[in-house]
Amino acid sequence: MLNTALFMQQIREHPIVATISIAAGTILASEVIWKAVKFFHSQLSGKRPLRVHEVLSFNELGDICAAQHLRKSMPGSPELTKSPEPIVLQCRNMYCSLRNVGKIVEQIDRAVYSLDVAIYTFSSLILADAFKRALQRGVSVRIISDREMVFSSGSQINVLACLGVPVRMPITSKMMHNKYCVIDGVERVEEIRRLKQRKWIRPYCSVVVSGSVNWTRQGFGGNWENCILSEDKELARMFQADFTRMWKAFEKSENNLKQE
Template identity: 40%
Template sequence: METFSSLTQNWIKGHPIWAAMILGSGAVFASEIIWSGIKYVRDKFRIAKNHVLAVLVFNEKSVICADKHKINRNYQCSNKYCKEKHLRILVNLIDRAEYSIDIAMYTVTIFAITDALKHAIARGLNVRLIYDKEMMVCSGSQIEILDKHGVQVRAPANTATALMHHKFCVLDSSSRIKELTGKQQTNNSRSILVSGSANWTQQAFSGNWENTVIYADKAVIACFQNEFDRIWKSLDNSYITS
């Protein structure tokens, strides 16, 4: 009795053209599968790689170029730790937001960020800020000014035993866009998360060893947005300036 292998070989010998066509089609099909797998892995890696958009590090080198920036506002700085360049990145993110900005920040003292948030309010954005109550009267605090310019601000009523010590900002999250407009996030809007050790203060940007990371990962952004919303709702009956 002929085996399957010998039958196959005999068929191939008797039908060389058909055999070539079948083998060729199989090779093409296999190559398509392999290429699809390569593209999938490549694209997944590319997406994952792009989830972190920037890492801003502040240290003792962040202000070594400060005098040059004071003399020339357009100074092309090569210092990768430069406070001014880092600040410009954050301001640009605020300026590019289209719908909402939710900030949980121990305190805010940087005028450039205050101005950017004022402009966001003027553009019609919904801006919310959760901060630590004790920082309302700290030196240089911009909380009261932001409140007067339309930023919705809330803080825990009692911070004697615990601090509102978060330092993060969510811009144009999908859930907030849907909440505010009733529509899903558009292709032109990109959710951004800014988080790290640094407060938005002169001390953090100019005198401390700090970090700020900018993310575009939807899952991570959703976690931070959910926590912001949870805290915000919990403060309904707490200290509110507006």
């Protein structure tokens, strides 16, 4: 009350100064509010810088640093405790197979709600371990694959199916040749929110992993391949829509997986 009385007294005694002060304060407040509105608008409209948006290349230069990584990852190596970031992600060889696979793993490890995978063949133990960690965190994992390659030697798809991951395949002689993964797609996250009757969701980021490479040792370390990692919202939306369409179309194949 005392502060209010003093304020009113100042206005009566110095009306011009008070008017200027109030006007300046109003302008300053409106500028702060406008900048806040622009910031939140840019966040919602997707104009902020993308967290991840890059192309990974796999080629004949991918294994030239393999021996170095093996040495640094041995028990007792000082490099193991120098940085919390995985050693392979620090590799200066931009074509390093382990580094690039590690970047895919890094995105899988960030999944909060869902991992929807459409992959022709999947035998990578490193990626399979990342999916197992996701399952332990409660992430929903779904896989669409080719009918023949699901049961190929070394396939990790059947391994994940035994852990409860639903797997669907086209019932046709034509190949399901896609190689992509949608991490926390908006449509799928919303579906999970409704199914679990949650009013609020934790922060998440939709990411697409897509390219020519199959998730195999040959794909990552023997072929000339590419893989795109992108947080682009429109790309994620389109890939999620494609996965959802196939998931519904291949519904009848899910119960037959373990019988073959």
